[in-house]
Structures are given as C-alpha cells and as structure tokens.
Amino acid sequence: MDKKNKKVILEPEKSKKYFYYYPQLVVVIGVRDGDKVNFMPCVWNTGLSYDPFLYGVSVGADRFTCKMLNNVNEYSINFLGFEYIKMIRSLGRSSGSYTDKSNEFNIGYSESVLINAPIIDVAYYSLECRKKSSELYGDHVLFVGKVELMHLNEALAEDYIINTKIVSPTLYLGVDHYIAADDNSLISLKNLPFHYKTGEKKKSKK
C-alpha cells in the first residue's frame, strides 16, 4: 500500500455527520402544493434507472419540503450553475414553513408543461417528474420520480454530455462549501482499449 495512503479506521458515531463522500452535485427541488410554491436544494440525488428514466432525491423527513412532497404527486428537479451557489445556499438554509423562498430570494420560475410544479428559469437542466414511489430510509425519505419531460439549455443539447465550457455544474463539499469542476481536467477514455490494465506500458499497435 502507498505509504501516503496510511489509513485510520473510524466507527461512525451516532448522530454525527460525515462528509467524506462529497463532492456531489446539488439539485434544487421545485414543488407546489395548492398556493404554496417551494424550493429546496438536495445533494443526495442520483439516477436510478434508464428505462424507465427514474431519478431519486433523498429529503430529510423533518423538512417542510418533505411534507409537501408527501402531499403531491409531481415536482421538478433543477440543475443550477456554480454562479448560483449563494441562491442555493439560501434555499437550503431557510424553510418554506416560515418564508416564501421564491419571493425572499427572487427565484424566477416558469410553469411546467406536463405537471404542476415550478421550473427555475436560470436552471440549465430541469426535469419534470411524476412521483412513482417514496420510501423512508432512516431519517430521510427517498422520492423516486419518473422523468416525463426535460428542459435543457439549448447550447447543451448539441452534445450528449454536459459541456463544462458552457455551464459549470454545482458541486457540494459539505458544511456550506462549494466547489466547481475543473474544465481543464476533462479527459475522455473512450478510445482506451476495452481492457486497460493498470500500470501496463503503452504498446505500439498495428
């Protein structure tokens, strides 16, 4: 083992939080229940299935947004660029239970096409989701949404993956720290041999 990678072994302490699994990409959930519109950033989000296209967001069970998501069957998932980290933080460090976040933080939004949920105007990518299921895991609820429609920054639609020269996705590192992706580090391994062996020397090929 690399000496630089000497390890310590830690037993997770109850009610203590660990953030070593970050950075992870942040999304902002948009939801409407009756007259109430609300937004909440969510770092615990992930793809769950290609076909059908399912996406998961895990929300603290005691969050106001969780109660709203329990009441409704539709919501949006919005991806915002790194220039909006202050807005994202504000949305996360406040509660819809006592404030109208869209008004308080000047969140411009439009209506969804197929569902009843707000789509954030400045998002470079938004998903219109219908709630397929929800499951309580520990102190969070995982909402599984079927993606019905996608709103995408037109310039991004030219490629299959995010063009990090056009948008800078927002990554969360924990404890109010944010970090961006390094466009200069981008590397494609598409053309490597299918079975690349670590440490193998590059061989000339005919």
Add this chain to the structure above:
Amino acid sequence: MDKKNKKVILEPEKSKKYFYYYPQLVVVIGVRDGDKVNFMPCVWNTGLSYDPFLYGVSVGADRFTCKMLNNVNEYSINFLGFEYIKMIRSLGRSSGSYTDKSNEFNIGYSESVLINAPIIDVAYYSLECRKKSSELYGDHVLFVGKVELMHLNEALAEDYIINTKIVSPTLYLGVDHYIAADDNSLISLKNLPFHYKTGEKKKSKK
C-alpha cells in the same frame, strides 16, 4: 430569463440514455461471494440517512455485481482519486462473469474489519456496509447499506470535509469522460448571513 439560457424541451425517448445530470462522484463497490471477489464502479450512489448512517448504490439489474450483491449481505464502497480513472474505467467496462478483475487489473485489496468484503488499498475512503435492503427501481437495483466502519486516509481525518489539496475525487461526466474538482474554485459560504438575498448588496453591520 437570461437569453443565454434559451431552453429546449425534450421528451425522454425510451431506451435512450441521458447524461445531463452529471458530473457525479464515482465509487467502486467491492464484494465477495464465496471464493469470488469482484469490483464495480458505480456513479449512481448517494447518502440516504445520517442516523443511522445509510448509503445507497444503484446497480444495473443485469450486472454480474448485482447478482453477487443479491447473494451476500455485506459489501464495501470505495472512493478513489482521479489518478485511478483508468483502473475505474477498466472495472466498469468488464464483467466479473468472465474475468477476475482484481487479478486482471492489479487491484490491491485488504480485508474488512467487521464484514467479509475487500477494501481497495489505494482508496482514500472506504465504507464497510451491511446490506439493509434492496429495491428494484426500473432496470437498476438500489442497495441500501448501513455503514458499520469507515477507512479514511489519515491526512483527511484532520478535517470534516475532503481536503481537495490532498486528494482529487473522481467525477464522472458520462460516456467514458472523467473530470476533477477545481481546488481553486473552492468557496465557503459559512459566514454569509443565514438569509442571503440574491443580488443584495453587502451591508455594513455593527
């Protein structure tokens, strides 16, 4: 709306894959079933609960690793630095059904302390997990693991969050593209007022 953010609306096509929700951090799952040891990278991973500490990995239902995870009750989740992207890709673009990946790609590993699963030596962070539940969502199975023990690069243990000057976490952008976090972009918003209003001018405070 910002003119630069003109949007197109796309209906997800059946059996087509979309990658605009990337970059996301990659982990490598380690599993042992009898004599068989196997490793598989997983981009669809997320925290699920603080207390208990639960972590989720979503694995294609037709993957060999999924079959192994169905058979066992324990597995590891390993976080590798950006210098190992070729190893990660190889682990993802091959199958344990026909190869011994640890041998084929020279993956050094040690034994877990509390469970029966391999811990990758060069990982900067590894989780020993006991499977709490598994749930089929579409074409993937979400395995929910209770984190029993953590192995952490000693130098990282000095802080609550990942020190990106010490390790460079691996982010996946889709279609064999990898990207690193930009250490220079790191920003802490801890000291912003709790309710930061977008566009609000900084005010002097007494």
